Amino acid sequence: MTSRIGIDLGGTKTEAIALDATGREVFRKRVATPRGDYQGTLNTIKALVDEAGEGTVGVGIPGALSHATGLVKNANSTWLIGKPLQQDLERALGREVRIANDANCFALSEATDGAAAGAEVVFGVILGTGVGGGIVVRGRIVEGANSIAGEWGHNPLPLPRAEDMPLRPCYCGRAGCIETYLSGPALERDGGEPALDLYCERLARALAGVINLLDPDVIVLGGGVSNIARLYDQVPKLWPRYVFSDHIATRLLPPRHGDSSGVRGAAWLWKQKSKTYP
Numbered sequence: 001m002t003s004r005i006g007i008d009l010g011g012t013k014t015e016a017i018a019l020d021a022t023g024r025e026v027f028r029k030r031v032a033t034p035r036g037d038y039q040g041t042l043n044t045i046k047a048l049v050d051e052a053g054e055g056t057v058g059v060g061i062p063g064a065l066s067h068a069t070g071l072v073k074n075a076n077s078t079w080l081i082g083k084p085l086q087q088d089l090e091r092a093l094g095r096e097v098r099i100a101n102d103a104n105c106f107a108l109s110e111a112t113d114g115a116a117a118g119a120e121v122v123f124g125v126i127l128g129t130g131v132g133g134g135i136v137v138r139g140r141i142v143e144g145a146n147s148i149a150g151e152w153g154h155n156p157l158p159l160p161r162a163e164d165m166p167l168r169p170c171y172c173g174r175a176g177c178i179e180t181y182l183s184g185p186a187l188e189r190d191g192g193e194p195a196l197d198l199y200c201e202r203l204a205r206a207l208a209g210v211i212n213l214l215d216p217d218v219i220v221l222g223g224g225v226s227n228i229a230r231l232y233d234q235v236p237k238l239w240p241r242y243v244f245s246d247h248i249a250t251r252l253l254p255p256r257h258g259d260s261s262g263v264r265g266a267a268w269l270w271k272q273k274s275k276t277y278p
């Protein structure tokens with residue numbers, strides 16, 4: 001039985017796993033990402049795949065492939081931007097490769113055999129160095145017309161209050177982006193633990209906008225901030241005042257696979273019948 005190989009291409013670490021047909025992990029290795037070195041990145045992935053053996057290959061990247069050009073865009077690992085990563089990898093590996101945004105891989109992992117298994121509509125959120133999101137409907141990633149579905153971190157924080165002002169500048173060139181309030185570094189700058197009430201209030205406002213638009217069955221949190229247990233109790237108590245519904249069935253859950261969800265979701269890219277939904 002052929003295995004499913006997943007690669008999580010991170011800014012500092014590149015991880016590979018292989019899953020057998022039942023989802024059991026049969027191989028795992030983590031190496032340093034050759035930062036700033038595109039050819040080195042290709043070589044690193046090839047070496048990992050060679051070691052993992054036969055199987056399908058899915059790759060999660062901090063960015064997306066542009067539908068317009070097929071090239072990488074929106075990557076904070078900037079040496080990937082503008083590169084034909086899919087073609088170069090397929091040539092190097094001699095097999096077809098599926099590539100998806102890392103937050104999409106996280107959502108796919110948790111929707112496939114994680115915290116949101118069996119849920120119809122899943123919103124996966126990364127609250128880490130950055131803030132990203134991914135949408136999975138009936139087991140498939142929703143990529144969207146611009147390959148940015150779920151990119152909620154660069155929406156403005158809703159209903160800014162005095163304590164949210166002045167709107168914080170974001171690296172994307174805008175101000176007041178959700179990421180500038182809800183990333184791990186933002187929580188640290190706000191004072192960490194003592195600022196948690198404020199953090200929960202902001203997260204409730206930001207997620208209420210997602211519920212009103214997408215109405216997911218489950219929202220799964222990932223990234224470093226998702227380890228804070230209080231979020232799962234406090235945020236659903238705060239979001240009713242912003243959600244346009246008398247009752248809210250949406251569940252807010254911690255990830256089952258934690259840090260491994262990115263690489264597991266990359267492997268699961270080949271569980272989908274086609275690359276994108278539908």
Ligand SMILES: [Zn+2]
Binds near residue numbers: 154170173177179
């Ligand atoms: Zn931004």
